[in-house]
Amino acid sequence: MKNFTLKTMITVTLLPIALLSTVHASTQHQYEIASKYPLSGVEGWDYIALDSKRGHLFISRSDHVQVMDTATGKMVGSIVDTAGVHGVAFAQDLNLGFTSNGKSDTVTVFELDSLKVVDTIKTTGHGPDAILYNPALKRIYTFNGHGQNVTVIDAMTRKVIATIAVAGRPEFAVNDSQGHIFFNIEDKNEMAMIDTQSSTIVKRWSLAPCEEPSGLAIDEAQHRLFAVCSNKKMMVVDAVSGKIVTTVAVGDGPDAVAFDPHSKLIFVSNGSGALTVVHQETPDRYTVKTNLPTQKGAKTLALNPDTHTVYLVGAQFSPAPAVTANAPHPRPSVIADTVNVMVVSPK
Structure with missing residues (x-):
């Protein structure tokens, strides 16, 4: 019988840990649609947003926002009179939510606890689309696509305090903790950076060969930005230099992207009906792990980084109408009773 040495003990003790690590590494990138919850109405949708503190998912639906309890899939409320609503931003420190209403050029303000509407703010540009809250300065930013500018609003007084000209159509935006806001400029194939103290654009970077950048996410720890483009590309951008890394x-x-800092996974929602899952191997190297089939129209998403759960909305559609001179790009209609929230979770 061999001596059971300390070295042998360490080896035997560590084997199960190594095995567990291998198993975890092989499964952590595997996702599945765990649940589906039906939504009423035949309206289209745009951005969805998660209030993880209350477990509420906000889904923008043309002229109202549906609010779903993520634990049960039940509707718990609705934010109404939000004509052409695109996005929802949360100011948790103020117990307030804000919607960007693209057709009325307004922002609807509501209480997060009660969902009660408390104010309406007029933007300084036409077609507010993306909307962002900056907690350091307690400011709301609306990115006005048709107005080609950004409206800056004091979230406490709910007054407009600045307008930033863009000379292009601004799209989705993200904060960092250093006083910067990054956003895509869709029609220029560019990205820009706002200095929040001066409310000015201080940098503009080309995203070529990206076309029509829309969704944007940030890995602040590694100074990386992820911009998704209509020509089936995701650009990884150095947030300091503006150089394209890969x-x-x-x-x-694709229309939305989210980064999970714990798993180092990037999720890209594609309207064609797939969720692309990308792993950050290093800050400069990325691997596509899967293209999970979802549903037609599931182009936007919300991520809960605590549970690593992704939410999407999809539906079934009727065939698109025939092309006419007045409607050169006709859209198919949503089939009644087919809109649903998909909950995508790790296996």
């Missing part, structure tokens, strides 16, 4: 192939019709 390009990752994604699905057709």
Whole structure:
């Protein structure tokens, strides 16, 4: 019988840990649609947003926002009179939510606890689309696509305090903790950076060969930005220099992207009906792990980084109408009773 040495004990003790690590590494990138919850109405949708503190998912639906309890899938409220609503931003420190209403050029303000509407703010540009809260300065920013500018609002007084000209159509935006806001400029194939103290654009970077950048996410620890583009690309951008680090192939019709700092996974929602899952191997190297089939129209997403759960909205559609001179790009209609929230979770 061999002596059971300390070295042998360490080896035997560590084997199960190594095995567990291998198993975890092989499964952490595997996702599945765990649940589906039906939504009423035949309206389209745009951005969805998660209030993880209350477990509420906000889904923008043309002229109202549906609010779903993520634990049960039940509707708990609705924010109404939000014509052409695109996005929702949360000011948790103020117990307030804000919607960007693209057709009325307004922001609806509501209480997060009660969902009661408390104010309406007029923007300084036409077609507010993306909307962002900056907690350091307690300011709301609306990115006005048709107005080609950004409206800056004091979230406490609910007054407009500045307008930033863009000379292009601004799209989705993200904060960092150093007083910067990054946003895509869709029609210029560019990204810009706002200095929040001066409310001015201080940098503009080309995203070529990206076309029509829309969704944007940030890995602040590694100074990386992830911009998704209509030509099936995700650009990884150095947030300091603006240089493109690498390009990752994604699905057709991407419109949103989210980064999970714990798992180092990037999720890209594609309107064609797939969720591209990308792993950050290093700050400069990325691997596509899967293209999970979802549903037609599931182009936007919300991520809960605590549970690593992704939420999407999809539906079934009727065939698109015939092309006419008045409608050169006709859209198919949503089939009644087919809109649903998909809950995508790790296996």
